Amino acid sequence: MFRGVLRDQRANPAFLAIGGCLLLGIAQYFLFRINFSQFFQGDAIFWMYYRFRTFGEFLRGLVTLDVAHWYRPLSNRTIPSLLFPLFGLRPYGYHLVVFGFFFLTSCALFHFVKRLTGAVHVAFLAAFYFSVHSNNVYTTFDFAFMPDVLYGLFYICAVWFFMEWERRRRHLWYACSAACFVLSLMSKEAAVTLPAVLVLFHLIFIRGNIIDALRKIWLHLAVFAIYAIYVAGYLGVGGGDYMLVLHRNVLTNFTTAVYWAFNLRRAGLTPTRVAPDSIVVFLVIFALVQLIIAISLLFRSERKVIVFGTLWFVVGLSPMLMLSAIGPYYLFLPMAGLSLVIGTTLGKTYESLSARSRMVAVAAIGSILLLIWLSCRIVIPADMANDVALGYAARWASNSATDILRAYPRPPSGTKVYILNDSFPDLWRYHGLGNLFKLVYNDNTITTSYRSLGASPRSGENSPPLVMKAEAGHLVDVTSAFRQDPRRFLPEPDESSFESEVQPGMVLRVHPPEAIAGRDFYWLSVVGIEGQDVTVQYTINRGPVAEATFRLDPSGRIRFFVSDLTPPGLYEFFRFRPASGPPSRWFKSDASLRVINRSVR
Numbered sequence: 001m002f003r004g005v006l007r008d009q010r011a012n013p014a015f016l017a018i019g020g021c022l023l024l025g026i027a028q029y030f031l032f033r034i035n036f037s038q039f040f041q042g043d044a045i046f047w048m049y050y051r052f053r054t055f056g057e058f059l060r061g062l063v064t065l066d067v068a069h070w071y072r073p074l075s076n077r078t079i080p081s082l083l084f085p086l087f088g089l090r091p092y093g094y095h096l097v098v099f100g101f102f103f104l105t106s107c108a109l110f111h112f113v114k115r116l117t118g119a120v121h122v123a124f125l126a127a128f129y130f131s132v133h134s135n136n137v138y139t140t141f142d143f144a145f146m147p148d149v150l151y152g153l154f155y156i157c158a159v160w161f162f163m164e165w166e167r168r169r170r171h172l173w174y175a176c177s178a179a180c181f182v183l184s185l186m187s188k189e190a191a192v193t194l195p196a197v198l199v200l201f202h203l204i205f206i207r208g209n210i211i212d213a214l215r216k217i218w219l220h221l222a223v224f225a226i227y228a229i230y231v232a233g234y235l236g237v238g239g240g241d242y243m244l245v246l247h248r249n250v251l252t253n254f255t256t257a258v259y260w261a262f263n264l265r266r267a268g269l270t271p272t273r274v275a276p277d278s279i280v281v282f283l284v285i286f287a288l289v290q291l292i293i294a295i296s297l298l299f300r301s302e303r304k305v306i307v308f309g310t311l312w313f314v315v316g317l318s319p320m321l322m323l324s325a326i327g328p329y330y331l332f333l334p335m336a337g338l339s340l341v342i343g344t345t346l347g348k349t350y351e352s353l354s355a356r357s358r359m360v361a362v363a364a365i366g367s368i369l370l371l372i373w374l375s376c377r378i379v380i381p382a383d384m385a386n387d388v389a390l391g392y393a394a395r396w397a398s399n400s401a402t403d404i405l406r407a408y409p410r411p412p413s414g415t416k417v418y419i420l421n422d423s424f425p426d427l428w429r430y431h432g433l434g435n436l437f438k439l440v441y442n443d444n445t446i447t448t449s450y451r452s453l454g455a456s457p458r459s460g461e462n463s464p465p466l467v468m469k470a471e472a473g474h475l476v477d478v479t480s481a482f483r484q485d486p487r488r489f490l491p492e493p494d495e496s497s498f499e500s501e502v503q504p505g506m507v508l509r510v511h512p513p514e515a516i517a518g519r520d521f522y523w524l525s526v527v528g529i530e531g532q533d534v535t536v537q538y539t540i541n542r543g544p545v546a547e548a549t550f551r552l553d554p555s556g557r558i559r560f561f562v563s564d565l566t567p568p569g570l571y572e573f574f575r576f577r578p579a580s581g582p583p584s585r586w587f588k589s590d591a592s593l594r595v596i597n598r599s600v601r
Helices: 013-037 042-049 055-061 078-087 092-117 120-131 143-168 171-185 189-206 210-216 218-235 249-261 277-297 303-321 334-354 358-386 391-407 436-441 479-484
Strands: 265-267 270-272 416-420 447-450 466-471 474-477 499-501 507-511 514-516 521-527 533-540 546-551 557-561 569-578 585-596
Touching: 013 092, 013 120, 013 358, 042 078, 042 143, 042 391, 042 436, 078 092, 078 143, 092 120, 092 143, 092 334, 120 334, 120 358, 143 171, 143 189, 143 334, 171 189, 171 218, 189 210, 189 218, 189 303, 210 218, 249 265, 249 303, 249 334, 270 277, 277 303, 277 334, 277 358, 303 334, 334 358, 358 391, 391 436, 391 466, 391 474, 436 447, 466 479, 507 569, 507 585
Parallel strands: 416 447, 416 466, 499 585, 514 585
Antiparallel strands: 265 270, 466 474, 507 521, 521 557, 533 546, 533 569, 569 585
């Protein structure tokens, strides 16, 4: 299969480029088509509901943050805005569009590496490893991961076009590179690392000094400055679990990312996978061999490509290393750099074997690529089916939509749905923060609340809620039984199972004590649990107890934006504990936060 690509430059370059991309597309399709039958996961449902309704909304999105406090006008909302009128809640069309952009990104990497190295076989090997990587089960799943795909596409093109400008000195290439940087920043915040990669490219391949490199990217630096001042500074993008903080988790995140980069997972330092032992052994051997070859190439002419690809991986990954935790899909853009290294090491192996026998070289490299593809094909189904950001969430959403429609085909406008989800506390995430049923019924007046978030049905309501109970992946209608005896479904917590104490030096604080939804931030800080996870129990307006876990920075703080989606009322944080501590031992707190509706203020 690979013989047509693994040949020298005497063949027709256009034919090799088309053939290489065609092979990439075939390998990707038969690997990731498992995603095509899946429903939407929670983030996709959320952005489908908060999609742009008019072109005017899109234009306002270019200068404002979205409802989740992100600046991603090209990625989060654009795809559902264009496709929802065509496909509604039928996911297949969305999957094809997402896969198309993923394929386009792979082809862009192929052509960039081909231009950088002048070797089609190296370009194909790099793009192949990038394309079939098991982490891409995320980026090909649905449009919730379009921020990663789009920022990766524009980022790669920005580096490619900058290289063309360095070689050809035509200002159109330079302008296109800067424009791609803008588009990448409008897709995901992690694109801020691009100027550093361009500086590295100049220093490694063009030579010169750092001042000369910075002068060469003046337009990119101007874009970066505008973004930093307006989006990061004035608008204040991000917050919560996505705060960038230098702490001890940086090394843990980096080690985890290196394992992921070679299709592995880890338990301590032991490589793991949900796969036969033979697969794990192959992946470990492959990783070790490639690392050894890469180190040996540092003393040969290929060292520039090895160094550049490695630094691209590290620099592209650097913002995510400062998060409380990372996910495999965060490696999408950094993997472009590491794939450049892998393409070079495999390419050198092919060249060494080809000096003895072209047939042996083709057979050896073809076998390695086939084993990589088969290994990823074996591990991907379990990754997709069990991950709460992929198949698990999609199954819950699909089943919930079917269950609610079966129980109530046409509920009246203004219907309230109350879900008893103590056993599945994250169900609200799988429902797109409670927006699934609004899409199912095409009715914005339907509201959904969840017991795990501290919500409770109010007595004396004119329209009692429909009550569903989450059980074994489905929603069961318990409305009649609930109305007869609510206390059966809303038991008070057994306080005897909690060991609450007041201990000097262990204090939870919330500042400021009042925040306006859609405008303000607040800080949650804990003295005595710095740089760790803290679990907090709280109530909203004295309703059912809710629980959440947060990662604190080294100073013991975490900042939250109070979005328009935050229910107004009094939040009382009455108990907390280190997340790693005994689940029954808690520390008392009297901290509170009053959230005020912006329209009221």
